[in-house]
Structure formats: C-alpha cells, structure tokens
Amino acid sequence: MKEGQEQASEMENKDLSSSAHSCSCSRNEDGIDDSILCVLGSKIVRSGLLDSNASGKVLKFVNAGGEDIQNDGDSGICIMHDQAFKGGDILRTNETILECGSLSSLYQSVRFGNFYYQFDDLSCGDYFLDLYFAEIINTNGPEGIRVFDILVQDELAVSELDVYSYVGANRPLKVMDIRVTVGLDGVLVIKFKGVIGTPVVSGICIKEAPKVPDTLLFNNLRTKHISKYEKKIEELNTRCLMKTNECYEAWMSLASLNKQLEKVHQELDKKSFENHCLVQAMGLQETKLKDATRKHDHEKNYWITAINALGNNIKIMKQEQTKLSCKAHECANLVPDMDIVISGIQRQVAQFEDLKQKYNEELLKRRKLYNQVFCRCRPLDKHEVSAGHSMVVDFSASKDGDIGIVTGSSTKKLYRFDRVYAPNDGQVDVVADALPMVISVLDGYNVCIFAYGQTGTGKTFTMEGTEQDRGVNYRTLAALFDTVEERKDIFSCMISISVLEVYNEQIRDLLATSRASKKLEVRQASEGSHHVPGIVEAKVENISEVWNALQAGNNARAVGSNNVNDHSSRSHCMICITVKAKNLINDECTKSKLWLVDLAGSERLAKTDVQGDRLKEAQNINRSLSALGDVISALASKTTHVPYRNSKLTHLLQDSLGGDSKTLMYVQISPSEKDMNETLCSLNFATRVRGVELGPAKKQMDTSELQKLKSSLDKAKQDLRSKDEALKKLEESYQSLEVKIKYKDQVHKNQQEKLDDLVGQLEFKTQLCKQLEKHTSQLSDEVKENKYICSDLQKKIKELEDKRTLQVQPLKFAAQMQSFSSEKSNNTSKERKTWSTHTSMEVMNHNPRVLRASNRLPGHGSDLLRGTESLRELRRKHDAHNKSGVENSFVSSSASVTGSACLFDGKASGARQIDPSKAFARVTRTAKPFPVVRNIMNKDQAQRVKERGAVNTRLWSR
Ligand code: ADP
Ligand code: MG
Secondary structure, X not given: OHHHHHHHHHHHHHHOOOOOEOOOOOEOOOOOEOOOEOEOOOEEEOOOOOOOOOOOOEEEEEEOOOOOEOOOOOOOOOEEOOOOEEEEEEEEOOOOOOOOOOXXXXXXXEEEEEEEEEEOOOOOEEEEEEEEEEEOOOOOOOOOOOEEEEEEOOEEEEEEEOHHHHHOXXXXXXXXXXXXXXXXXXXXXXXXXXXXXXXXXXXXXXXXXXXXXXXXXXXXXXXXXXXXXXXXXXHHHHHHHHHHHHHHHHHHHHHHHHHHHHHHHHHXXXXXXXXXXXXXXHHHHHHHHHHHHHHHHHHHHHHHHHHHHHHHHHHHHHHHHHHHHHHHHHHHHHHHHHHHHHHHHHHHHHHHHHHHHHHHHHHHHHHHHHEEEEEEEOOOOHHHHHHOOOEOEEOOOHHHOEEEEEOOOOOEEEEEOOEEEOOOOOHHHHHHHHHHHHHOOOOOOOEEEEEEEOOOOOHHHHHOEOOOOEOHHHHHHHHHHHHHHHOOOOEEEEEEEEEEEEEOOEEEEOOOOOOOOOOEOOEEOOOOOEEOOOOOOEEEOOHHHHHHHHHHHHHHOOOOOOOOOOHHHHOEEEEEEEEEEEEOOOOOEEEEEEEEEEOOOOXXXXXXXXXXXXXXXXXXHHHHHHHHHHHHHHHHHOOOOOOHHHOHHHHHHHHHOOOOOEEEEEEEEOOEHHHHHHHHHHHHHHHHHHOOOOOOOOOOOOOHHXXXXXXXXXXXXXXXXXXXXXXXXXXXXXXXXXXXXXXXXXXXXXXXXXXXXXHHHHHHHHHHHHHHHHHHHHHHHHHHHHHHHHHHHHHHHHHHHHHHHHHHHHHHHHHHHHHHHHHHHHHHOHHHHHHHHHHHHHHHHHOHHHHHHHHHHXXXXXXXXXXXXXXXXXXXXXXXXXXXXXXXXXXXXHHHHHHHHHHXXXXXXXXXXXXXXXXXXXXXXXXXXXXXXXXXXXXXXXXXXXXXXXXXXXXXXX
C-alpha cells in the first residue's frame, strides 16, 4: 500500500509533465527499467495487488479472457468479464499467480493473439489507464519470447514490453497511469501489437484522471524536469565529446585504412591490369597455341600423308628396284650365257675351221685318191724259187712309193707310185689304203678299182683273195656295209650288186640265172649315166649276201683251157656295186657306183703261142687294155674326145673313169726275173696312168656333207649374228636398266633425305609446341597466382570495410544524438538552445578536431558510403569480370579507382574526377595524360597490348 502511495505521488508529478512523449531511460523505485514507457507519468509496477487507494476512480475494469470478479476484498472494485475486445483468443491457467494479492483470478485468464480493445461509451476527457499482465503461457521463458507494443489511441504507450523479462512466469506486472485523452466520440482504443510472439493482457482498468494542477506547481515541476534534463544534456554532451573523440580516432584510423585501401586498390588495379594483360597475353598465346596446334595438326596430317605417300612411293620404288635388280641380274646372268654362246660359236667356228681344214685336207687327200696307183709285188712262188729265179724288184725305198727294177747287174729302173706293197705285205695292208676311196662311194662318188698286171701276178689274189685271206672285194664291201650301218641314222642306203664278165668284147652277166641270155650292151641313160639294161642287180643287205653273190659270179665265170692262164685271166671280171643313198636330213639322193675290176692278164701276145679263139681272146684283151690306156691317155691329154667306146671295158667304166670319178689301180707285178719285161711293161703302163691328171673329183649329186657343213656354217654365222645382236640389245637394256637403277637410287636417296628433313621439321615443331604449352601453363600459373593475390586483396578490403563499418556506426549514433539534442533544445527554450550551442561551440573550439570531424562527417560519410558502394561495385564487377571477361573488369577497376579517389579527395567540393590514365600511368609508368578517359585508355591499352603482343610475337618468332 505504501508503495502504491509513493507511486501515486510520483505519478502525480509525472502527470504534470503534460502528454509530451519521451523515453525514460531511468529505473523506477521498483528497480524496473521503465525506458519502454512512452507516456510521461506512466510506470511499470511488479506488484499485482489492486490497491483500493489507487489514484483516480475506477470507471471500468475488464478481466481480459475471464469472467466477472466480485469485489471480495478491500478494493471494492467490481471487475467485469471480458468485453469490448476485438479478435484474439482466451487462455486460462490454474496455476497460482504469485504475489498477486486477492485478485489472482484476474491473472489466471488472458486474452492473447491479434486483438484490440475499444471502449465506446466514455465521455470526452483525460483518463488514466492501467494494464495488467502475467506470463501464464510461456512459463519457462526465456526472456524475449514474447515482446509486444501497446498503442493507446494509436500512439505508442509502451514499447517492446517483455513481461517475462521483468517478473518471470505466473507473476503479476502492471503498467500504470497511462494518460489518455478521449475525444468527443468517446472512443478509447487500446491496441496490442506483437514484436516477438503474440501479445497478452490479463486486465484493463480505466480510471478517472485527476485534475490538472496549477501553473506554479507545473512550473516547479518543469524546473525540476529542466534541471534533470540539463543534467542529462550535460551527460550527453560529455558522452558526445567522448564519442566525438572516438569518432575522430575512428576517422583517423578510417583515413589510414582508406589509405591502405587506396594502396590496396592501386595494387588491386595494378594486379588487375597485370592480370588483364596476362589474361590477354594468355588469350593471345592460347590463340597462338591453338593456331600453332592447328597448324601443327594440319602439318602433321600433311606430313603424315606425305610420309605415307613417300613410304608407298619408296615401296613401289623398292619393288621397281627389286624388279630392275632382278632384270639386271638376269641380264648379268645372261652375260655368262652370252660368253658361253660366244665361246660355243667360237668353238663352232674353230670346229668349222677345223672341218674346213679337214675338208681341204680331205679334198687334197681325195684328190690324191682320185687317181692313185698302188704297186703290189707277189712273192716268188715255189716254182720260181726252185727254178732259181732271182728277184728283180728292189723294195728298199718302197715306203716312199719307190720301186726299183734291177734290169741289169748295175742298172736299176725306178718307178714311183702312190704306194708300193712288198711281197710280204698282207691283204689287210693293201685293202686299208683302198678303204677311204671305197667309203667315198657312200658320199656319191663313182669309184673304180681295178687290178692290172700280167697273169699270175696276183690280180685275182688281190681282188678276191682266198677264203682264209680275203681280198679287196670282200673287205671293201664289208667296210662299206659297216659304214652304211654307222650312217644309218643319216643315210638310208640301198646296195645292189652286179657281177659281169667281159670276154671277147662281150658282156656276160655272171649273176644271170639263164645261160642263154641275150647280148648285153652298154646304154647311156637320159641323165648321162651308163648302164647295161637287163643286167642282174642283186640287192644285198649284208656282206654274206655279197659273198654269196660273188661266189655265184665266180662259179659262173667261164673257164678256158690255157697253158699259162686259165679263163679268168682272159676275161675282165667286173663287179659293179650300185649304192643308192638318201640323206635322211635333206632328202638328197645319190646314186654312185663302185667298180671292182679284175682285169685280164696284160701279157703280150708274142709270148703266148696261141691260135684261133685263144688269139682272139688275147687280141680282145689287148684291145681293151689298149683302149683303157687310150682313155686314160685321152683324159691325161685332156682331149675333147675320150675313146670310151673303143672297148666294152672302157665303155662300161665310162662313168667311173675321169671326170668326177676316183680311180685306183693295183699294178700287180712278178718279182721274178723271167717276168721282168712284162713287169716293166706293167710299170710303164701304170706310170702312164698315174701321170694322168684326171681332174678334180666331183661329187656325184652328193653335196650333203658339204651342204651340211655349209648350212651349219651359215647357221652358226647367223646364230653368231643374232646372238651378237641379242647381246648388243641385252647390253643396251642392261645399260638402260643400270641408268634407271641409278636414277631410282638417286630419287630414292633424295626422297630419303626429304623424309629425314621432314622428320626433323616435325620434331622441331613438336618441340616448339611443347615449349608453347609450357609457356602457356606458366602464364596460366601466373594468372592463378594473380587471382590468388586478388582474392587476398579482396579479403583484405572486406576486412577493412568491416572495420570501417564498425567504426562508422558509433559515428552515426553520435550524429543522431547530436541531432536529437539540438531538436530537444529547440523544443524547450531558446536560452537552452543558446547554451547548448555555446556549449557545443565551446566544446568544438576546445577541440577543433571535433568540428572538423563533425563537419566533415556527413560528407565523408556519404563519401565513405560511396567508397563502400564503389568497393562493392568493384567486387561485383570484378566477379562479373571473372565471369564475363577482361574488358568489363578493366572498366570496373577504373571505376573503383575513381570511387576511391573521390573518397580521399582533400577538397569538400564533391567527388574529384580522378584521371584513370594516372592510375594507368602508375601501373604502366607512363607520364602522358589522357584527356578522354575510357576510349583513349582502351586505345592505349590496346596499343600496349598490341606492343606487348608484338614483343611476344618477336620473342616467339625468335
Ligand atoms: P693272176 O690272177 O694275175 O693270173 P693269181 O692271182 O691267179 O694271178 O696268182 C697266181 C698264183 O700266185 C696264185 O697261186 C696265188 O696264190 C699266188 N700269188 C699271187 N700273189 C701272191 C701274193 N702276194 N702272195 C702269195 N701268193 C700269191
Ligand atoms: Mg687271175
């Protein structure tokens, strides 16, 4: 109660302070900080007791959220149930409200939420308003969980009331004596507005306001108040001075910070520019690198293609080279073949020469053989030996073909023949010399071998021989068949044999089966050869058939009776071997004859004492032998007419005597002295025959050997010629191939060199690219580093900004306080204002820094704000630059430079337009001014970048 009285008196005092709104920062007697009260005279009380002596008469008392409360206690106030409210909810509690006196039920119900109270039936005038509160909802707090404003007649009466913070939960709190004025409408509106949480109210009490005190009291009260406020103003001034000092210090530190900031800005600008330059350089380098890489790739592709093409070319060339080498090798291999060919040809030529020589020798030989005379002397027979006949034949030089006839004791007649056979020479020796001539029959020559001599000198022995010791006929024919056998691959021969006898100039065919055959005559055929029509020509194929034919002829030979010789000696026995040969190679056919003639005895008729037939025989023999001698003589004398027809013998032998025929005559002589004359006759005849030049032998239609040789020679010559040509061609092609190979080799070498060169270039370019990449990576590292530095700088700036913000806040507060005090001064009195101004001036004069600070503060504040804004702008733009590119960043950085320059401009005439070129000048160390800022700066920058680029280009190109 006592407390209530005190409060009432206090309230009275406060009531006097009119309805002026002011904030009370002091604490009341309850120890409650009532700074939240906005109505002068109102107060906050912890107690919940409803004092009956409360100031003023209670007009209305509403139990908010509750029912009527009857007046049980001393108060005598009737509390009505909740009414006149708009909105909100009700909450009630059964918990005990501590220290609430007798009206605990008032606090146990509350209206809460979005609500207000409107009392409409009040009369015009002033009232006191008491509001009752208790925290019954958030009983566990904490403080500040429910904060709300109370507006009375739409004017703030209580600001940010927090019941819990004052009294805690379930304890009463009331705001008393809120003076309100109700207008003519009689409406009182009490509004509750939640700041944090929802407002609550337990009760509302409207009381009558006491009457207004008189003026004196009011003046006293005012004086009290004024002194109180003056004290407060003084305190505030002191605080203001302190704050000014603090502000000055803060300002100084801010200035230093701004300086630092400027430095940082400069550094940032520099770094930004460097960064920009680096980014540009990097961009340039990147472009270059891309170009280089592209070029490199392009060149790489080109060179790869070129290398592949070259590789293919090389492959092709290698293949060609291999082919050419093969060809060259073939040619080279052919060269030895050519040597072989040449040597073969040379051999053939040598062979040919040899053959030629042999041929010539053969010709000579055969020429010798054409007309050869061999002399054979029989041994003395037993009769002659027994008769004591001496040998008249000297064989001492028989090897040289000389034979001597000892005609007297001191005289000796010498004869020379082609061969001389002594009595002891056998048939083999005699035949051996005749064989070559016989063999030439197979070559187509006509050959005539006959034995001439006195009867009993061995003509028949030489020609026929004995069975044990066969003579010329058998042996030569045997040799003939052997040769035919040897040559059967080249020649096919048909040999036929005719055996004739010319007796008394009559030709007898000894092979004729019938004795009474008609007379045979010699006829000349159309081709010039002579033949005997009707004669038997027995075909023989081997020597035995020949022998049989010879035997048959021998048996058929007429046998005469004579004292000296038998019949055979009186007739010429003639064997004609006809050889028809066909050259199987050139189909050349030859027909040649071999005459083997055993002549009749050449002894003179005088010696023979014969008559009649015998005489006729002898005459015919002599005639025929004479005719033979005549023919030979005619041939020797080369007379145009050769008397072949003078005897059957010469007529038959016409083909085989002279001309192209070969003749061999065996002159048979007897060594006995008794036959010496006949021997000399025979030798003379033989000498006459031998001395006859019968002319060169002529091959009878058989030129096969020669032709063969000739053809082989021609062939060889042609071969040689063609081989020579081929060799020449080969040599030429070989030379051309060599030239080609050399050329290909050269090309190959050149291409190899090119390839090596290209590979070198490729390596160099690859190295260059690597260097570029390295350089780019270095640049990007530098950029990263710069970014890192920038971010550091930004951090620093932010820190500085934060610091500055912290320092600016007290300044702001001081400014507010100052304005507030001036306002108050204006409102109270002019004197106070004068005093206040004086005091302020004094203070300011006392501390000129305060004046400067206070004068400059707003302007600087705005500058700072601008600075801050520019920094923010810078940061924002820098970020944008990081995103969008270099150009924007550059512009923003220049803008920030401008901002920061404005901030620290010493003149108060607003923001100084800093020349950005100077900033660049600082960065680039260029002293030239730039009248047009951005464009020229950009140009300059572009120029510099260009220059740097050019420098960089030169560096790269180097
Ligand atoms: P021609 O035929 O000349 O009348 P032959 O041939 O009938 O003579 O010979 C007469 C004889 O002399 C024969 O008994 C023969 O054997 C012999 N005679 C001839 N020549 C020789 C000789 N060279 N060696 C041995 N005996 C011979
Ligand atoms: Mg005889």
